[in-house]
Amino acid sequence: MKLKIFRIVFAALVLTSFVVSCDQSKEEAFVEEKPKPKLIDFGFNLHDFNVVNDTVKSGDTFGSLLQKQNLNGKQVYDIVAQVKDTFDVRSIRIGKPYTILRSKNRTHKIQYFIYQPDKINYYVIDLRDSVTAYQKTRPLTFKTRTIAGALNGSLSETLANEKVDPALAAKIAKIYAWSIDFFKLQKGDKFGLTFTERYINDTVYDGVDSLKASFFEYKGKKIYAFPFSPDGSSKKQQYYDEEGKTLKNFFLKAPLKFVNITSRYSKSRFHPVQKRWKAHNGTDYAAPTGTPIMSTAAGVVEQAGYTTGNGNFVKVKHDRTYSTQYLHMSKILVKRGQRVTQGQIIGKVGSTGLATGPHVCYRFWKNGVQVDALRLKLPTSTPMEAKYKQQFLEQIKPLKKVLDSTAELKFRR
Numbered sequence: 001m002k003l004k005i006f007r008i009v010f011a012a013l014v015l016t017s018f019v020v021s022c023d024q025s026k027e028e029a030f031v032e033e034k035p036k037p038k039l040i041d042f043g044f045n046l047h048d049f050n051v052v053n054d055t056v057k058s059g060d061t062f063g064s065l066l067q068k069q070n071l072n073g074k075q076v077y078d079i080v081a082q083v084k085d086t087f088d089v090r091s092i093r094i095g096k097p098y099t100i101l102r103s104k105n106r107t108h109k110i111q112y113f114i115y116q117p118d119k120i121n122y123y124v125i126d127l128r129d130s131v132t133a134y135q136k137t138r139p140l141t142f143k144t145r146t147i148a149g150a151l152n153g154s155l156s157e158t159l160a161n162e163k164v165d166p167a168l169a170a171k172i173a174k175i176y177a178w179s180i181d182f183f184k185l186q187k188g189d190k191f192g193l194t195f196t197e198r199y200i201n202d203t204v205y206d207g208v209d210s211l212k213a214s215f216f217e218y219k220g221k222k223i224y225a226f227p228f229s230p231d232g233s234s235k236k237q238q239y240y241d242e243e244g245k246t247l248k249n250f251f252l253k254a255p256l257k258f259v260n261i262t263s264r265y266s267k268s269r270f271h272p273v274q275k276r277w278k279a280h281n282g283t284d285y286a287a288p289t290g291t292p293i294m295s296t297a298a299g300v301v302e303q304a305g306y307t308t309g310n311g312n313f314v315k316v317k318h319d320r321t322y323s324t325q326y327l328h329m330s331k332i333l334v335k336r337g338q339r340v341t342q343g344q345i346i347g348k349v350g351s352t353g354l355a356t357g358p359h360v361c362y363r364f365w366k367n368g369v370q371v372d373a374l375r376l377k378l379p380t381s382t383p384m385e386a387k388y389k390q391q392f393l394e395q396i397k398p399l400k401k402v403l404d405s406t407a408e409l410k411f412r413r
Contacts, residue, residue: 042114042122043136044101050108052100062089069100069110079125083133087115087123119206141199142209148192148407151185168195168208173257175211175225175239177343180218181253181374183261190217192407194399213399215407223247224403226396230388242400244384244392251318251378252296252342254285255326255362256349262286262359265372281370282327282363289358291349293326295340296362304336310361311353314346324373327361328353 039046056065063076071079080089092098092115101112113125120140126132151158155173156166172193173182194213198206215224225247227237239247263284299318303325306312312329330350340346351358364373384392 042099042112042124044112046101048104049101049111050104052102053097054100055097056092056094058094060092060094062092065098065100066110066113069102071110079127079131082131083125086133086135087125091117093117119200119204138200139202140206141202142196143199144194144196144212146192146194146402146406148190148403148410150411151187151189151191153187155182155185164193164195165197165207168193168211170257171208171211172214175214176216176223176247177252178248179223179253180216182257183254185216185218190407190411191215192403194403213396213403215403224400226392226399228384228388228392228395230385230391240384240392242396244389246384250297251322251324251373252294255294255296255324255360256285256287256291260286265374282325282361283373284359284361286357286359287349289330289348289350291358292345293329293347293349293360294343295326295346296324296342297322298342299323299340301334301336301338301340301346304332304334307353309354311355312347312350313353316340316346321367323365325363325365327363328355328359330358 062080063073066076066079067073083089097116099112099114099116100110101114102108102110110127113127114122115125116122120138121135122138123133123135126134145164147162147164149158149162152161154169156169159168160166176182192213192215193211195211196209198209200206211225211227213224213226215222217223224242225239226242227239229237241247261283263280265283266280295316297316297318299316301314302317302323303313303315310325310327312332313325313327314329314332314334315323315325317323326347328350329347329352331348332346333348334340334344334346349358349360362373364371364376366376
């Protein structure tokens with residue numbers, strides 16, 4: 001009898017457990033899905049729309065893009081008229097991204113058109129009941145970074161290996177153009193840089209913004225560069241060394257950027273075209289045809305023309321003492337008598353005249369005599385005004401300390 005009762009109770013427990021288990025399964029089957037996290041961009045939750053992301057293609061216009069969204073010509077015309085004060089529809093360019101936000105119902109009616117001319121700015125065209133347009137700028141964050149290293153290849157390659165935007169190399173070359181001949185930098189030469197980088201929405205890297213401090217070891221000497229403006233204006237900033245002397249010399253070191261010297265000034269060189277030994281009274285800088293040629297100092301164009309040997313050439317008189325000449329141009333961009341500034345583009349690299357390939361032959365006169373520009377000690381600018389010296393020294397003190405300590409730590413390893 002007891003055995004029978006036990007079997008009945010055991011069976012009931014098993015059945016109850018099965019029912020509870022089944023009920024739990026049913027409950028779990030009907031658990032609601034958690035809502036998707038918001039995907040915010042351009043100020044919209046993109047989960048609320050049917051989203052189309054694309055780039056402007058050849059032949060696309062603002063009107064044609066809208067017409068693909070089932071808007072007729074009259075509607076497009078009215079929209080253009082309503083947004084013209086904020087958004088110039090002719091400004092869209094091939095390759096630039098745009099986003100279309102459409103309703104999620106069956107009609108997929110266009111609600112917003114968003115155009116991005118660059119990574120930071122964008123235009124929103126609201127195409128709902130009343131058409132409006134506005135421009136927005138993504139929030140930018142600036143972060144400061146200090147690095148030290150040694151050249152291994154070109155400057156841009158070295159920076160890329162340090163995970164720095166290689167575009168910083170162009171900024172550095174411009175700052176040091178009057179003090180360092182980058183053609184003479186060698187593998188192993190040390191440098192230190194403090195710079196600010198831009199981040200969009202605090203996360204998306206947008207390149208280097210500015211150089212705050214730097215040094216390069218050049219010919220056994222550290223050459224520092226610090227930006228300074230007495231009134232704090234970034235537009236009036238100049239770069240000075242640690243003693244307050246400007247880095248701008250009277251002449252640029254070379255008429256081109258980042259190129260190779262293929263032939264130097266020489267009293268006797270075998271001419272590659274004439275096939276005989278003769279003096280070479282200039283320095284040849286090789287570069288692709290069309291590369292801009294800069295005047296190495298301010299002055300007045302004394303000659304601009306063509307000769308059989310020189311090809312297209314320009315000669316600039318800088319003062320009573322110095323003149324420079326630029327040969328074998330593919331194109332001359334200045335006229336005789338024209339005043340030019342230091343760094344101004346005066347022509348393009350070519351191979352006109354007696355030349356075997358594209359290059360510029362850079363010639364230098366001192367007191368009417370041709371000299372070797374690479375060996376000449378050129379005049380330098382004067383230091384900053386004395387009344388600003390103490391302000392400058394106080395400003396650079398912490399920057400120099402960070403720069404030097406970073407380099408010391410790097411090269412101690």
